[in-house]
Amino acid sequence: MNRKTILTKGMWMLSITALLASCGVDMPKETKSSFETMTVKKSDIELPYKFSAKMKGQNDVTVTPQVSGQLMQICVTEGQQVKKGQPLFIIDSRNAQLELEAAQANLQAALAQENSAKLEYESNKNLFDKKIVSSYMLNNSENSYKQAQAAVSQARASVNRAKVNLGFCTITASVSGIIGEIPVRVGDQVSPMTQLTMLSGNTTMYAEFSVTEAIVEAMVKQGMKASDLDKFIAKLPEVTFIMKNGTEYPHKGRVVSLTGVVNAETGSLTSKVSFPNPDGHLYSGIQGTIVMPFAEKGVIIVPQYAVVRLQDKSQVYKVQADSTATAVEVTTADTGNGKDFIVTSGLNVGDKIVTTGANNVFEGQKVLFSEAEKAEAKSE
Secondary structure (H helix, E strand, O other), X not given: OOHHHHHHHHHHHHHHHHHHHHOOOOOOOOOOOOOOEEEOOEEEEEEXXXXXXXXXXXXXXXXXXXXXXXXXXXXXXXXXXXXXXXXXXXXXXXXXXXXXXXXHHHHHHHHHHHHHHHHHHHHHHHXXXXXXXXXXXXXXXXXXXXXXXXXXXXXXXXXXXXXXXXXXXXXXXXOOEEEOOOOOOOOOEEOOOOOOEEEEEEEEEEEEEEEOHHHXXXXXXXXXXXXXXXXXXXXXXXXXXXXXOOOEOOOOEEEEEEOOOOOOOOOOEEEEEEEEOOOOOOOOOOEEEEEEEEEEEEEXXXXXXXXXXXXOEEEEEEEOOOOEEEEEEXXXXXXXXXXXXXXXXXXXXXXXXXXXXXXXXXXXXXXXXXHHHHHHHHHO
């Protein structure tokens, strides 16, 4: 290519550039950009551990009759809030009433027999003192009197038993709570083997859940002994119950028990959290999520947007001494707050990494610029 041809092409390129400029088209130009970075350090964070849980009343009572008979009346409905001592079911009491009347009649007969035996004993005692009757007659009348007294005691016990059985015909609530399913109907024959309903004492509710193996291992690392269990539970923070619809129950709960035996199949411990239920909004059988905050101390925390996902790997861009970025593979754990990750490996305290803009960084790219370079970029 000769000199004339080169000059011609050069003039042609200048003409094109001038034409585009005159038409108001901005020509692309190289600019310097600066990414946001952070220096890695260790800090403390509170993590929300979540567990599936099921509610159960503190005093869930199976209601069964103490006597057999025909069910005459159901005084409550399913889901009804009841107070302790309130009538729930009424069983036919006619037989029990007749048994009470018969027992009372037997008592009156026994009292009369006792009175007669007493008179005879006292009479024989006077005659014996006067040496009119023998000691045999006296002892015999004394034994008859004692037998009559025992018969009165038995008759009184029968009356009391009959009264109790009559009282059993009216079944009352042993605790305050909520009535569960009622599988029986008026007219059914019931017996002590018949379950009438389940009464859930709901002034205080228990949320039962299994503590995961990871927490079990953490407890073991702390060297927790059986004697330290109560102290460990007392130090646990208050927990939150999240309903299945995502709403948060307004009252906080506290862990009240933790089984001391690890389930060999699941590697977990069963725990209970006690929740106050003053408004009766919690019912037995409700399922939800227990959220328990645990403090993690001395961990590396980075923003989620600083971590770049590549298939099954995670990486961050570490800033080198020459201000260029190098990809470093890391392992992370979710904090549950939707903002941060805990880096468990791949970074050290003092490392500098790219945060904002990490998804736009490529290997070896310069990510930090001096103030002079920034000023130059602005002037351009």
